[in-house]
Amino acid sequence: xxxxxxxxxxxxxxxxxxxxxxxxxxxxxxxxxxxxxxxxxxxxxxxxxxxxxxxxxxxxxxxxxxxxxxxxxxxxxxxxxxxxxxxxxxxxxxxxxxxxxxxxxxxxxxxxxxxxxxxxxxxxxxxxxxxxxxxxxxxxxxxxxxxxxxxxxxxxxxxxxxxxxxxxxxxxxxxxxxxxxxxxxxxxxxxxxxxxxxxxxxxxxxxxxxxxxxxxxxxxxxxxxxxxxxxxxxxxxxxxxxxxxxxxxxxxxxxxxxxxxxxxxxxxxxxxxxxxxxxxxxxxxxxxxxxxxxxxxxxxxxxxxxxxxxxxxxxxxxxxxxxxxxxxxxxxxxxxxxxxxxxxxxxxxxxxxxxxxxxxxxxxxxxxxxxxxxxxxxxxxxxxxxxxxxxxxxxxxxxxxxxxxxxxxxxxxxxxxxxxxxxxxxxxxxxxxxxxxxxxxxxxxxxxxxxxxxxxxxxxxxxxxxxxxxxxxxxxxxxxxxxxxxxxx
Amino acid sequence: xxxxxxxxxxxxxxxxxxxxxxxxxxxxxxxxxxxxxxxxxxxxxxxxxxxxxxxxxxxxxxxxxxxxxxxxxxxxxxxxxxxxxxxxxxxxxxxxxxxxxxxxxxxxxxxxxxxxxxxxxxxxxxxxxxxxxxxxxxxxxxxxxxxxxxxxxxxxxxxxxxxxxxxxxxxxxxxxxxxxxxxxxxxxxxxxxxxxxxxxxxxxxxxxxxxxxxxxxxxxxxxxxxxxxxxxxxxxxxxxxxxxxxxxxxxxxxxxxxxxxxxxxxxxxxxxxxxxxxxxxxxxxxxxxxxxxxxxxxxxxxxxxxxxxxxxxxxxxxxxxxxxx
Numbered sequence: 001x002x003x004x005x006x007x008x009x010x011x012x013x014x015x016x017x018x019x020x021x022x023x024x025x026x027x028x029x030x031x032x033x034x035x036x037x038x039x040x041x042x043x044x045x046x047x048x049x050x051x052x053x054x055x056x057x058x059x060x061x062x063x064x065x066x067x068x069x070x071x072x073x074x075x076x077x078x079x080x081x082x083x084x085x086x087x088x089x090x091x092x093x094x095x096x097x098x099x100x101x102x103x104x105x106x107x108x109x110x111x112x113x114x115x116x117x118x119x120x121x122x123x124x125x126x127x128x129x130x131x132x133x134x135x136x137x138x139x140x141x142x143x144x145x146x147x148x149x150x151x152x153x154x155x156x157x158x159x160x161x162x163x164x165x166x167x168x169x170x171x172x173x174x175x176x177x178x179x180x181x182x183x184x185x186x187x188x189x190x191x192x193x194x195x196x197x198x199x200x201x202x203x204x205x206x207x208x209x210x211x212x213x214x215x216x217x218x219x220x221x222x223x224x225x226x227x228x229x230x231x232x233x234x235x236x237x238x239x240x241x242x243x244x245x246x247x248x249x250x251x252x253x254x255x256x257x258x259x260x261x262x263x264x265x266x267x268x269x270x271x272x273x274x275x276x277x278x279x280x281x282x283x284x285x286x287x288x289x290x291x292x293x294x295x296x297x298x299x300x301x302x303x304x305x306x307x308x309x310x311x312x313x314x315x316x317x318x319x320x321x322x323x324x325x326x327x328x329x330x331x332x333x334x335x336x337x338x339x340x341x342x343x344x345x346x347x348x349x350x351x352x353x354x355x356x357x358x359x360x361x362x363x364x365x366x367x368x369x370x371x372x373x374x375x376x377x378x379x380x381x382x383x384x385x386x387x388x389x390x391x392x393x394x395x396x397x398x399x400x401x402x403x404x405x406x407x408x409x410x411x412x413x414x415x416x417x418x419x420x421x422x423x424x425x426x427x428x429x430x431x432x433x434x435x436x437x438x439x440x441x442x443x444x445x446x447x448x449x450x451x452x453x454x455x456x457x458x459x460x461x462x463x464x465x466x467x468x469x470x471x472x473x474x475x476x477x478x479x480x481x482x483x484x485x486x487x488x489x
Numbered sequence: 490x491x492x493x494x495x496x497x498x499x500x501x502x503x504x505x506x507x508x509x510x511x512x513x514x515x516x517x518x519x520x521x522x523x524x525x526x527x528x529x530x531x532x533x534x535x536x537x538x539x540x541x542x543x544x545x546x547x548x549x550x551x552x553x554x555x556x557x558x559x560x561x562x563x564x565x566x567x568x569x570x571x572x573x574x575x576x577x578x579x580x581x582x583x584x585x586x587x588x589x590x591x592x593x594x595x596x597x598x599x600x601x602x603x604x605x606x607x608x609x610x611x612x613x614x615x616x617x618x619x620x621x622x623x624x625x626x627x628x629x630x631x632x633x634x635x636x637x638x639x640x641x642x643x644x645x646x647x648x649x650x651x652x653x654x655x656x657x658x659x660x661x662x663x664x665x666x667x668x669x670x671x672x673x674x675x676x677x678x679x680x681x682x683x684x685x686x687x688x689x690x691x692x693x694x695x696x697x698x699x700x701x702x703x704x705x706x707x708x709x710x711x712x713x714x715x716x717x718x719x720x721x722x723x724x725x726x727x728x729x730x731x732x733x734x735x736x737x738x739x740x741x742x743x744x745x746x747x748x749x750x751x752x753x754x755x756x757x758x759x760x761x762x763x764x765x766x767x768x769x770x771x772x773x774x775x776x777x778x779x780x781x782x783x784x785x786x787x788x789x790x791x792x793x794x795x796x797x798x799x800x801x802x803x804x805x806x807x808x809x810x811x812x813x814x
Binding site: 116117118119120121122125128129142143146149150151152253254255301302304305306307310445446447448449451452455456459460462463464465473476477480481 | 550551552553554555567570571572639640643659662746748749750751753766767768769770771772773
């Protein structure tokens with residue numbers, strides 16, 4: 001910042017002090033000021049919506065009404081099917097009980113909000129230790145690594161076979177539920193994390209329609225690499241097609257995405273033992289890429305500002321050329337951000353998506369990452385059989401397809417491949433092939449710490465540390481935090 | 490009728506009272522103090538002891554269900570091995586000192602002097618305005634700061650400065666410390682403002698009048714009468730606000746999360762909070778976080794002792810020269 005600019009802003013801020021103080025009072029002027037930026041965006045990020053639903057259930061004479069509680073993390077409104085599908089399954093579950101001559105009936109209460117992952121996980125852990133955990137929790141598969149050894153979950157390996165609905169689950173997805181040879185839940189959804197690109201901006205760079213339309217195929221065949229993406233982004237910045245720092249955006253805070261950078265660079269995270277692996281050569285390549293992205297003006301050094309609001313707005317307003325996101329962003333954008341511009345049609349007109357391009361100096365192969373959410377049953381549940389019955393009735397193509405279409409997540413059932421409503425969804429059918437190159441987070445109790453250490457290096461590389469220094473930051477953190485539970489190699 | 494004598498303690502030549510008599514004399518005082526003492530013990534000392542005990546364990550979200558494992562001073566060794574420990578400590582002292590000097594004591598004193606030297610109603614009105622940031626909910630308050638300093642094309646500053654030809658910037662991330670200190674300072678100044686104002690108002694008017702009659706200037710009155718008279722509230726506000734700032738992190742968490750980049754505005758209390766309670770993937774290390782927290786307690790105690798000595802606390806609270814018998 002220029003010096004005179006600083007003094008000017010200081011002077012302006014002193015003058016603004018009264019305005020700031022007065023903002024607490026509901027004056028019309030203040031409302032106007034705070035409305036300038038994106039009220040709707042903050043709502044999306046910060047509002048926590050809790051829905052509790054109880055349905056009337058007929059209980060036979062002498063029968064027992066069993067109260068089941070389900071807890072889901074879901075961004076409103078598009079992801080609410082996570083718990084709402086369980087509500088929809090109550091009737092079928094109770095009918096199954098009646099058919100089996102079981103006098104018990106299920107009464108379901110759901111608690112659903114959009115808490116941060118860390119808070120969500122902590123809440124379940126504290127509730128479990130207090131003996132007050134919900135019967136069903138729908139959470140990221142990587143939490144199994146913490147919760148299974150802690151004794152918070154029911155091992156459902158031997159129970160899965162009792163429910164025919166689970167035979168329909170795509171076989172490969174069961175791997176996400178496994179830890180130490182057992183299954184600890186049932187897949188609820190799947191996803192892909194693609195590279196989105198702005199077709200309009202590519203056209204401004206003189207890309208032909210054929211070039212733009214063939215980009216996903218060229219990425220899958222390895223013709224268009226990560227390095228090509230950076231070159232194109234730099235060209236766009238230099239040509240003034242996008243502002244400096246808007247050539248390529250990744251997510252604005254820590255998250256699972258960054259792991260596939262490491263995979264793309266040739267890194268491995270799991271080995272024979274329980275300890276996680278940190279491959280210095282692969283991490284160094286990642287940090288070099290990120291340092292270069294900032295240095296070349298493709299990526300802003302403030303990109304990791306944690307501001308999802310600005311992230312969504314910048315992309316949907318057409319300010320960014322390439323961005324790494326998730327398939328659910330598609331639903332988020334057409335539900336919340338471009339509704340008044342034509343919704344999903346607007347997205348199809350201006351945006352495309354493909355696998356993450358291969359890193360030429362890494363594996364050279366395109367990639368993506370899947371982060372299935374899993375319905376898990378708390379070991380505190382007094383009725384795990386009823387909880388699993390309920391989950392089984394929610395694991396059907398009709399309910400899961402409704403959720404998948406609304407939320408931009410992928411189906412989890414084999415039958416959905418031939419189910420009309422699913423196959424007629426243009427977005428889902430085009431995202432599906434990305435699963436051919438997908439990767440997963442590890443189910444390990446050390447994943448969280450590993451992720452934090454690796455992310456420290458990313459923060460360092462993007463804030464001006466050299467790639468080598470960023471690597472040192474990450475290694476120091478990992479050794480200090482994980483000790484013998486990480487193998488640095 | 491009460492007899493007034495100078496000095497305190499046993500009169501020369503008289504035998505000192507027995508232990509029982511001493512105890513009996515203070516029994517009432519102990520009785521009156523005991524409820525408060527119990528509260529202090531339960532809510533101040535006990536938490537520190539619990540914090541210390543937890544800091545000696547490896548308690549974390551991955552072993553929460555298992556019996557506590559004591560690892561001696563392992564967490565403290567980790568803490569001091571942390572590559573960014575010196576930076577976080579430096580940030581903490583910078584944040585506390587700057588906010589304290591510029592706002593919590595400095596601005597509070599200036600505002601108190603100004604608002605007590607103008608029309609009484611106007612002074613009251615301005616003090617009231619300065620209280621508004623404090624009574625505004627933290628999240629709303631910081632949301633306003635974020636919107637004021639947001640990245641282009643947003644941000645109130647950008648919109649106000651655009652006509653002046655100033656290049657739009659992401660002010661919060663260009664000058665993170667400036668906004669961290671301003672946001673905290675605007676809230677913190679009100680505390681000292683109220684105490685200083687009431688202390689200034691309580692100075693007998695005769696002192697000021699006499700000084701004016703003797704031809705003292707306003708500055709001389711402030712320097713030689715007002716400031717010495719408010720030494721006690723100055724000590725209290727400085728000490729209290731130092732400790733308060735040392736442990737405060739919520740505005741920084743909401744404003745910058747300790748960033749941008751690596752530990753740019755990260756302070757000790759925020760690190761303790763993040764280690765113990767807030768990571769993206771929920772890796773909560775309660776034992777390690779408690780070690781960071783306990784070191785902060787030690788820093789706070791040391792700072793308090795230094796303040797008490799610098800301000801000569803003993804002289805401020807010494808027994809009165811006059812006893813009423």
